[in-house]
Amino acid sequence: MKLQEYTRSKGNFEECMKCTVCTAYCPVLQVNPLYPGPKQAGPDGERLRLKDPYFFSNTLKYCMNCKRCEVACPSGVNVADLIQAARIKYDKSKPKLRDRILASTDLMGTLTRPVAPIVNAVTGLGITKTVLDATLKIDRHRTFPKYSSPGFEIWLRSHKREQAAFPEQVAYFHGCYVNYNYPQLGKDLVKVLNALGVGVQLLDNEKCCGIAMITNGMSESARKHAVHNVAALQKAVDKGLKVVTTSSTCTFTMRDEYPHLLDVDNSAVKDSLLMATRFIYEKLEKGAKLNFKSDFHKKIAYHTPCHLEKLGWGVFSEKLLKMIPGVEFTMLDSNCCGIAGTYGFKKENYEASQAIGQALFSQIKTVNPDVVACDCETCKWQIEMSTGYTVMNPISILAQALED
Amino acid sequence: MKFDSVIIGGGLAGLTAGLKLQSAGKQTAIISTGQSALHFFSGSFESLQEAPEEMKQLFSQAGIRLHYSPGVRLMPLGTFREAALSLEDIDLFPKASFGKKVLIVNLLGYHDFFSSFLAQGLEKEGMECRIRFINLPEMEKLQLSPSEMRAVQIARIMDRIWEKVIQEIRLLLKDEDTVVLPQVFGLQDASVPSRIRQGIPARVVFAGTLPPSVPGIRTQMLLKKRYQLLGGTFLMGDKVDKAHLHEGRVHSVVTQNLDNHYIEAQNFLLASGSYFSKGLSSNPFGISEPVFGLDIDFAAERGNWYSPSFADDQPYMAYGVKTDENLHAIKDGKALENLYVAGAVLGKTRPEFGTAAGMAVRSALAAADNILKASEL
Structure with a gap:
């Protein structure tokens, strides 16, 4: 009986039994009564939106895209995908300046890194936080991630020769955070992989995975990043390399959000893209040893x-x-x-x-x-x-x- | 990844077996496709007789208190149903009556609790009922979104403000001997229902609401927490895509999330639930078990799967995976030597374990017992 598979709707929303289990696990619903909740915003709303886009509600922006509703769903409905896809399709409002800034993680990194100590000092000041709070509506309680100079890419390039000497090689998608804010995590990964006899290479010019763009209403920019990254991953895969990562969200975005939300086909590279934890665990399971x-x-x-x-x-x-x-x-x-x-x-x-x-x-x-x-x-x-x-x-x- | 035992299904049966095996020092994993039928749990183990000792022990170690008293329990529409073993906050009565005058208290704006139906049902049994609503400022936020005013959301607030609820009810109470409240108490803090009982000078009865079930979710959280504390690996939101069988044994399973990573074990337990949880699957031509393709007996004529009367026991609910006396699964007429079956996926094929939640626990304990015996050999 293949008919059901062929007629499966996008996001699988017709499988929703209206059991309400997702609503018990939505973190937003617990604190924000303005949010209609995953069931209403997802499969229930989708049925109406398909009839008439008039039923799209701006309150869908309160969804954090944490996917807890999908993990809880006993019926395999991609609840959060439905919500984010509806935002991409129907929300025509332009993202605010603040959202553009928050979403452009790699642009901000590139601009600020040469003057990292100054930026760090300035963003750490109470007055800066007050100004950002008042002008851009970035909450004053937040501590800005520190920018680091030099970035991880520069550091790894300076160790290129010794990394190339290892018999086994992997490529590393480090993400914006490791490159601009916390290169130490990348260096830690190199240390662990080297201990397993594995050398680490950079991808051919990776870009931000784009998750912040997706959630801030900049799906077109996100799609460009996705196309770029899939091509960069493909180059590594063509060389027979696995690509490891240390950020769960970058990994999830490139594996699942690219095809589900941005319609970017990643099927040729998906299986080669792994969290480093999984890569290391599988090596140890096959007999590799760490001291x-x-x-x-x-x-x-x-x-x-x-x-x-x-x-x-x-x-x-x-x-x-x-x-x-x-x-x-x-x-x-x-x-x-x-x-x-x-x-x-x-x-x-x-x-x-x-x-x-x-x-x-x-x-x-x-x-x-x-x-x-x-x-x-x-x-x-x-x-x-x-x-x-x-x-x-x-x-x-x-x-x-x-x-x- | 290798385990002593892998359990497919994270509901009542899977968690019970997991607790027993993990307590016996085995390394186990539970793979659960989304949340389980415990989210619709009435809190009563239906036909179960007195709880087996080890069930009492496993549950009390997890912080779940049970009580046993054969009789009836109050149903959400004011009728009564036979029950014996239940969670502590589910009341059991010797007969379909519990007082002369009843105060039914609901929360303003909460639509998943049917006070008028309850009153009608209780009045048929000769009880006099009065319905009142309480409204507290802490609920204002919830009331902004009436469609999301569900048992669990309310229970989160009630865990904090139960003392105020007691005060409100004491003000409403006149000469009633009984107060009926919706089951929206004790989500994170299991002691709330008994604190409410202590605070009100009348008998307090909690009646079921529409799902999600607060006592059910609490039970699930406590069992899972205990299982993880014992070192069990819980793979939530993952689905077994296929199984590798070799010479009458299950070698490994592959899941949606771990794709090409084989999950191996000495023994496997299938506790994947009934139709809702997709442990059983039906289409116009037959009923099947999707992971292993196990044998199921069902009427050849599809028309015979149903009874024309909606309220009857439906024949399709009796269909389930076939097993041998040791709960080994049967595939193509032969028992698989390291695959066991427990819980609702058995349908009503093993009446000796009882029905519903009671059957889930008893069959899980029996299957876990057989796994432990087999691993001693």
């Missing part, structure tokens, strides 16, 4: 970022961290931290963002770990700002635990 320090001790609480939960790959981070001798591991309950990329930076979302994260923050305080582990850079900002605990990518923890 860990004998005196390493850390109490780690692991937070699965929403997009990693949707990818279903949190298990690799969990298994890797548990593998390190001397680690006391706690799996934190499945909750959203509330930041959702650029969502929590916006003044109008600040309060909701903090309220959403409350359950996670208080659990972290109860567990009282040495460090919180998490594969997402924006979760890191949010958790560090809201709890005071240090957040590290599992890759950085692995690097720290390795015998030098």
